[in-house]
Amino acid sequence: MKKAIICINGVETLDFFSKQIKEELEKRKIKVFGLDLKNLKNSLKKMQKFIEPRQTTLITFNFEGLEREEYIYNEKNKRYVWQELKVICINIVVDHPYYYYDRLNDLIEDFSADNYFDNYLHVSIDKKHKCYMKQYYKIIKNNEFLPLAGTKIFNEEDHGSEYQNTKVKCDENKNIKIKDRKIDIVFAGNYTPEYEFEKNINWINEEYAEFYRDIIETLKEKTDKTFEEIAHKKCVKTLGNIKDEDFINVMNKMIFIDLYIRNYYRGKAVKEIVMSDHKIVVIGKGWEKLKKNIPCDKWKNIKHIKQTNTEECLKLIADAKISLNVMPWFKDGAHDRVFSSILNGAVCLTDSSKYLEKELKNEEGVIYFKLNEEKNIGEIIDKYDDSRLQKIVDDGNKKVIEKHRWNKRTEKIIEMEEKLRENSKS
Known part of the structure; x- marks a missing residue:
């Protein structure tokens, strides 16, 4: 080149x-x-x-x-x-x-x-x-x-956010050590509640709405399957054989289901963290709409920061012990948030994918949870003190530095x- x-x-x-x-x-x-x-x-x-x-x-x-x-x-x-x-x-x-x-x-x-x-x-x-x-x-x-790829945001002289704005001792990767971080858990991403998708589900008639809801419920049951795998089976069952050109047109018309399912699991993960009395900082639009699903005495566990740019998100991740990730329904790939979290010294708490499990074993920078078992997230977090989290992120950092940076x-x-x-x- x-x-x-x-x-x-x-x-x-x-x-x-x-x-x-x-x-x-x-x-x-x-x-x-x-x-x-x-x-x-x-x-x-x-x-x-x-x-x-x-x-x-x-x-x-x-x-x-x-x-x-x-x-x-x-x-x-x-x-x-x-x-x-x-x-x-x-x-x-x-x-x-x-x-x-x-x-x-x-x-x-x-x-x-x-x-x-x-x-x-x-x-x-x-x-x-x-x-x-x-x-x-x-x-x-x-x-x-x-x-x-992942991106490391800080250099040796530049550590600080609204949480951590003083000089701190850093590890060998120039990250703030887990024990010195001011944020317990962080999640960077927007949120849309399920009820806002009702207009999409009901946009034609009740028969179509039932078809869409059937796909959504099946995706909740079979979280290891892709949207297109489930949708194709439902289309064939309902319509008989479907031409490729018709199927990809149908998929485009149903992208609201993809958005529904990823937001559904984002909301569930954050809610379970809050309900288990862990504190979380959420960055992005729409999180105030989750409040109606959470008791007032638990809502205090959430700090909501409005949507900001990528660099500012990474600065907050670099002050967090754990960075939550919910895949955008990637079943054989990875989100950059996983690699960036580890490079910036935060353990990534995430659902898995076939590709990601090959690249990073559990407790190599990541802690895996299952999408349909979010109620266990609080218990999973409770297992790890600062020293264990530090070892996990150190082990993962070696692999991510070697294989998953922009170079x-x-x-x-x-x-x-x-x-x-x-x-x-x-």
């Missing part, structure tokens, strides 16, 4: 990931240009001077720069500037493909005309997502799996790009 383009001033979390990759690329003497999504007209002029045809690669997240944006996309000839200037496109998609049904259809229309998929790589952060792409989007032939992910991206470039020539 000689030159790379990343997108900036888009979605905050994606900007954060792009920044980490940019830093790693520049360490390797690869020139990087930041395409300003808020000022595309002026930024595009500079980018066109930067690009060397066939020597430049776009590394983007969630289709940023591939959404038919003005100036990047020519409506008349249905082509992107990437096609005109022979730029390889690596698209790292951090959500399930069914969230991008329209984007994928547009991309197929735009890239099929000149067979530009030879120069396009679709990267999934869960192996099940990759399988979905291979099964339902066969025209997109270049598919890879690469989970997000390793960037190396893999470079390898993928070289392979794609070589294959596109043949």
